[in-house]
Amino acid sequence: MEGDGPGGGEGLTLLGLWPxxxxxxxxxxxxxxxxxxxxxxxxxxxxxxxxLKSNPVHKKVPVLIxxxxxxxESQIIVQYIDEAFPNVACAPILPSDPYxxxxxxxxxxxxxxxxxxxxxxxxxxxxAEERVQAATQVVAVLQTLEQAFKxxxxxxxxxxxxxxxxxxxxxxxxxxxxxxTEAICGVKVVDATKTPLLxxxxxxxxxxxxxxxxxxxxxRLVEYNKTRRAGLGLPLLLPYVELQQ
Ligand SMILES: N[C@@H](CCC(=O)N[C@@H](CS)C(=O)NCC(=O)O)C(=O)O
Numbered sequence: 703m704e705g706d707g708p709g710g711g712e713g714l715t716l717l718g719l720w721p722x723x724x725x726x727x728x729x730x731x732x733x734x735x736x737x738x739x740x741x742x743x744x745x746x747x748x749x750x751x752x753x754l755k756s757n758p759v760h761k762k763v764p765v766l767i768x769x770x771x772x773x774x775e776s777q778i779i780v781q782y783i784d785e786a787f788p789n790v791a792c793a794p795i796l797p798s799d800p801y802x803x804x805x806x807x808x809x810x811x812x813x814x815x816x817x818x819x820x821x822x823x824x825x826x827x828x829x830a831e832e833r834v835q836a837a838t839q840v841v842a843v844l845q846t847l848e849q850a851f852k853x854x855x856x857x858x859x860x861x862x863x864x865x866x867x868x869x870x871x872x873x874x875x876x877x878x879x880x881x882x883t884e885a886i887c888g889v890k891v892v893d894a895t896k897t898p899l900l901x902x903x904x905x906x907x908x909x910x911x912x913x914x915x916x917x918x919x920x921x922r923l924v925e926y927n928k929t930r931r932a933g934l935g936l937p938l939l940l941p942y943v944e945l946q947q
Contacts, residue, residue: 712787713769714740716740716766717764718763719763721923721926723879724762727872728764728780728783735792777814784796792865795866813847813873816843816846817844817847817876821876821891824840825886826936830940836889837889847873848899850869851903852899866907874904878920878923885924886923887940892904
């Protein structure tokens, strides 16, 4: 939901980049809260003055600007949105119980520490062996997250229970790229035979109104990534390789 006035209805502007899994998290959180905001698409190659001024430390998107004040880092933005807009008709993204909140933060930070860190090397791999080795690690991380899902969801549809919580939003932002990994790198990391609960969770997640239209299509990511890979001198159109069980 994008606002029409300057700063959006709630004085909110998001500096983003459409394929960024980090930006997608922030947009899902804004949608969940039903907030209107101005969305400004940035370029990695020519960063705007506003981005450089708003995130002078990392110079990265997303940045949420609320009434002129910038908030940086996707997980912090999601939590900020939850805290700054508590009175809207949507369940909180963070649980009210301090222990449950700590558990949600643990798994959300596991996604960044482990999933993102193991997934990037699949894209950097120059040989099939390197890509298979990295993809095998990603599948192991997803299997750990499958166990986390069992515990956190307590039989309900999402990590957050009946509605999306922090871990749903943080992990959900990755889905487009996880699906596109097979088409781009020839290795399958989203596999119902290995992580059936997560695959079913991902389908439920993508069908939500707050998420629809935000997870980029595989074809669009493939096209976007072709240009990036060519720029980095990485091989294109990699043949499919089966991972071991
Ligand atoms: N830890 C950051 C990561 C953000 C990030 O890596 N953003 C990328 C786009 S996906 C970016 O802005 N890169 C610009 C650059 O590296 O110069 C977060 O969670 O927000």
